[in-house]
Amino acid sequence: MKKIISIAFLSIIAFGACKKEDFLDRFPQDAISEPTYFKNENDLKLFINKFYDTLPVQSPSFQSIYNDFNSDNFAPAAIDQFLANQLTVPPSGGGWSNSTWSNIRSVNYFLQRYNKAEADATTKGYYAGEAHFFRAFFYWQKVQRFGAVPWLSTDLTDTSLTQLYGPRQPHTVVMDSVLADLNFAVANAAEATNTQFAGRITKDVAQALKSRICLWEGTYRKYWGLTGDQTWLRECVTASEALINSGRYAIYKTGNPSTDYYNLFIQEELKGNKEAILARRYVKDVNMQTTTRDISNVWPALSKNFVRSFLCSDGLPTSLSTLYKGDDSLDQEKLNRDPRFTQIIATRGFSFKNNVDGSKDLMTLPRIPSIVTGYGAIKAYSPDPVQWNINQSTLDLFIFRYAETLLNYAEAKAELGEADQTVINNSINKIRDRVGMIPMVIASLVKDPKSDFPGLPVLIDEIRRERRIELVGEGFRYDDLVRWKAGKLIENPETILGMKLVPAIRAQYPAAQISSIQVDANNYIRVYTNISARSWNDKLYLHPLPIDQLTLNPALAPQNPGW
Template identity: 75%
Template sequence: MRTIHALYIFALILLLGACKKEDFLDRFPQDAISDPTYFKNENDLKLYLNRFYDALPVQRGNNEANSDNFAQGNRNTFLAGEYVVPATDDNWSYAGWANIRYVNYFLQRYNRAEMDAALKNNYAAEGRFFRALFYWDKVKRYGAVPWINTDLTDTSTAILFGPRQPHKQVMDSVLADLNFAVANAAEATNTQFAGRITKDVALALKARICLWEGTFRKYQALGDEQTYLREAVTASETLINSGRYSIYKTGNPQKDYYNLFIQEELRGNKETILAMRYIKDVSMHNLTRQISDVWPALTKNFVRSFLDKNGVPTALSPLYQGDETLDKEMIDRDPRFSQIVATRGFSFTNNPNGTRDEMTLPRIPGVVTGYAAVKNYSPDPAQWNANQSTLDLFIFRYAETLLIYAEAKAELGEADQAVIDKTINKIRERVGMANMVIATLVKDPQSIFPTLPVLLDEIRRERRIELVGEGFRFDDLLRWKAGNLINNAETILGMKLTPALRAQYPTNQVSNVQVDANFYIRVYPNIAARTWNDKMYLFPLPTNELTLNPALLPQNQGW
């Protein structure tokens, strides 16, 4: 023991001596960001903000297992009513709030940069764009949350342990951030900001958030929805009137929609407002591999929502051939049907030697509903290698902006034929689908929104088809207060597997596939339907956080 103490004393003497030499311990770090020496120029601001770009909401064609569009083999525990209040939640943890802290840190310091004020504000606009995005995600999940817009330090007791602010109050602050971003972000034509947050990107996010908030306030009876619906119209209309964007089409209506989502380069594509670019051996992803490993399975409920190509619901259309087989079900349907759902002749693999793996029968049980979603799936084997796909993915797509404009105008009672012609019908033109004509619309007797006016009903249908898989559907159910659509038995059913069709498969391949009394595949044989509970419009706060910070109480209703 005495020897150890002697060594400690000797080490301490050496350490104190080193401290005196050139005041070494008072020097700023040489290999990391140091507050007093950073935020001095444009490059500092740009590099700091780069950390947030990976958090942008990339749209993936298999991103809606939490909705009525998909029924995967493994049940979604939240929709199954099996989610319990957790002790901890990564979305509320220290890491879950990190990006908001980092943005606030930036916004307190960016003004130090020695540069033109307008250029400096471009980067402040980026910061506030991201704060708006991050806070919107918190509100969607939890409702009321603490609003933090200053630095968090080791003495920030009031902030760290402060109460939640009401949903509407937080979203009004989100709108203020969005307005700042739109007013100060760089113009989309400024090549210096190519691939970064520009005014157009800020407008796209503003349109998305304001439509969500306006309709949420309306259907959840919070009130004051008009302001947000009007802001959604203004933001989307500004993008439309810019003339910079249009619906991608090459004159091939049977392929253009499918091909849009398997492109190596979306830069220059006029439907792209912002895309995540991937480059071989630099930045790659795993989406095609994920799709082929666990195939996203569309529900009967979703597939039934396709109109016939004449624009008429199947329940009213003389073109509809029924659904005894998938071959019949696709006849004369919306041309997007066979570009979203794998049908006979779809090639799963285009081999380098020219051979193809073409679909004949639906690939059950690998695709548990029989309806295989092929959006974002590439038949090129080079895209299947783990984490080596180089297909670009959308973040903001112009078709969504058109749908936002149409829906917001309809919610305001202002959607006339001119609005539909420059939105819905521009989207349908890509695939050669019949135009929507307001005067001839007839309410679908099988509508999932039986009390909704027919125009708004059909706009929602168009949104469901065009944006399927891109991650919007659960948010849509929340804002429309339509969670009870999950109760529909068809949201966990697949295609018809009649005895005649079953006989075409090897017995061991389909022997365990169960069907209901009408021969529709039952994805979860132990339940007849999922059950929605209105508490599920919000997630619960984790119990550990409520224990540590009683100011966060009460817990979200029903939990």
């Protein structure tokens, strides 16, 4: 009887509670719910914050699509499967899974609801500008990977059947919408001088992304024979000039041309550095990274093709300069070259580690085979042992760097036929001045007989060379080859070769250390002993759609060319 009374009493309480609080209709307590969120500015800020981790840092140690390991700049020990044409159409995933579209859906969800917040219109516009920035970035990534993709401007549900099972939109249509998003971000994001938005997406950051994307799209349309290239190139110029004319940015230099470029990428604090348009900051015990440790674990190995692209100190290519001393040794090869040579590549005297007792682990011979080509990339690598601890590094990393904007500007102006000496002085020569490299003088340029682009005007050719050197390892090279429709450069045998290992140099190593190293007929290290060159297939300009998505939604057909 006591149990019956107790149960009845509890049932009455429970029933009353349900009636009083409408318990069964309560909003979710563990997820964002429209009626309980988007109430104030802080809600808007917190919602947008989750997208910041998607921004790529420009570092050669982050082994992902954001570095150059999938290009002709590097020859990693494990051959890039995509460029080796070893990948097949995936059954699922492949960059098209639900999770890879979730950020776009989240942005659309935000854009349909942010106006509900109790904040002034200008403040809400700041966050809407950030949202449009991220949507432009996410969609550009999709277009780079797949070409034509569906354009979705609302957050779809399982009842949005027409849109969910709709077709892909043409590349140009999607990118026109991307440009609209970029322009919205530029018009509405907070000013760079707004201290409350320091470290966030501001108008200047939006201009930097616009400069990057518009150069990519403008040159893509030009070299792939699509319309509208001039419009996009002019948009790139407009965005770049806005940053240049702001006076807020400059090339970092301290008057030490032999070290300033190298030191730029191993700084504890990029806040206040005028070359940083946006950087990812790392703070001890709060947010740390592992760049130096990653580099030392698997050294990024530069290709012979990249190393040959350095000009000599007189501004001429190795094929024309009397200053070039040959490449029978790395000591010889570095002589009279662009000063960035020894700030990008480990050469004799470079300290791999500054020990706590004051001693240094100095390089003498190239460290093969741990650096498979002999050309070890040292960009963003610190000899400070404190930075060696895994996931303990506090060196800041760039997301948008002013030097890139200057290179975008120079290339866009050259493609438009408007790059005079003033343009070059305000872009390329600002970058060269950091390292004391001879200025580029248009009237003195001579076409390299071994140019990768024999059909191009010499100015565009040399601007591309400058971009390759300055931005190596920062994640641009493969995308550059795509937009220039220059995938065939992957077939150059030098892209998978290393330094020359002549008998006199080989004799300086312990035999056991290099017994496995093979060389070609000219004594260059062969990284992949089963092939003498890679074979390019035009299908590699795009990735394939996974089988399950084409099966679920036949409207996505046809599959990308060649797959």
